[in-house]
Amino acid sequence: MLCLRYSSVIFTTRRQEIIQLPKNYNRNIVVCEAKGPRPRYPRVWKTKRKIGTISKSVKLVECIKGLSNVKEEVYGALDSFIAWELEFPLITVKKALKILENDKEWKRIIQVTKWMLSKGQGRTMGSYFTLLNALAEDGRLEEAEELWLKLFSQNLESMPRIFFQKMIAIYYQREMNEKMFEIFADMEELGIRPTVPVVTMVGNVFQKLGMLDKYQKLNKKYPPPKWEYRYIKGKRVKIRTKDLDKSHNHGVVNKSEEVDESEFDENSQDQADEVDEDCVEQLKELDECEPGEISTVPSETRESSVST
CATH class of the missing domain: 1.25.40.10 (Tetratricopeptide repeat domain)
Structure with a gap:
């Protein structure tokens, strides 16, 4: 079985002296010519603190x-x-x-x-x-x-x-x-x-x-639509409009409040892609999007417009 191993690093100085480094040598440390290893200090213009x-x-x-x-x-x-x-x-x-x-x-x-x-x-x-x-x-x-x-x-x-x-x-x-x-x-x-x-x-x-x-x-x-979609914990859930009307009359449902998931239909997640x-x-x-890239004209044919 062929086995390849790296040999230890060898440096030569001007006096033709051989310096053999140990196997647990840290490659992040810079070695001077004849004075041994010294630590690498961070640059002055670099900061460890990152501002988001x-x-x-x-x-x-x-x-x-x-x-x-x-x-x-x-x-x-x-x-x-x-x-x-x-x-x-x-x-x-x-x-x-x-x-x-x-x-x-x-x-x-x-x-x-x-x-x-x-x-x-x-x-x-x-x-x-x-x-x-x-x-x-x-x-x-x-x-x-x-x-x-x-x-x-x-x-x-x-x-x-x-x-x-x-x-x-x-x-x-x-x-x-x-x-x-x-x-x-x-x-x-x-x-x-x-x-x-x-x-x-x-x-x-x-x-x-x-x-x-x-x-x-x-x-x-x-x-008026029979269903309305709300986002609860990142999921889109379908709600009956009449339930929303009752809750709005009693002042229960607000934009900042969370609604219990028990009030919704069981098949709401399967039908979530049917509405705008x-x-x-x-x-x-x-x-x-940039101006001119958004198209809002639906594919369905519309009826004649209501005269105003």
Whole structure:
């Protein structure tokens, strides 16, 4: 049987002296020419402490929170924050925007998002939706409409459904019924099936204006779903809508609360792929897609649109 073994390392010096190292020699130790082994010390510019994106995003938020609303001051602070970065810290900025959104700092979200877009970074539909939401919450309706028209003209047939829902919600809160009907008509012309909140808001406006015939046509064309999907411990579970209505009336089910799994159907996991994805998944997909890459037109043929 052939057996191969490594021989011990042999070094020769200038005086032609042979230094034979032991078998348990550590190869990470550098050997001097005639003074024996010495330890390898770490470089001065290397640090053992690694800063993650979460701590960086918190520092970014703290860096701009105490500043005024002057554009040059905020942009200067953001430029100095990323001055020593080799690449644009896109993940850090995205997490910072999420922190600002939880704190409802809408002006800071607008400033950071516009600064990021001016650098040519993060030009995804998720970033544009964050900017649109911040402009609407800050009361800057004209800028929100301008952004919406720009995105809608550039991505006519690939506009995500969540943008239509957001604009209808903005007009519904401000009782701008004509513009809301225009957005709803554009959805039907493009063949985009409206979500349950959109149908509810449009139906409420029809009832308020006394258009009961159009309200009945709307409910006939888009009946309320019998099932709804919720995420519980990372799994998508199907729930009956009537059970949800009862729980909502009693104030039991909230977005932040967990629902017992005993209330659901046993065959819910087998039938989980029969319905559209939730708005949470849509937002996750938006961050990964660029404008023009998302197609929301379903393959099914739609009926004639409801006249508004």
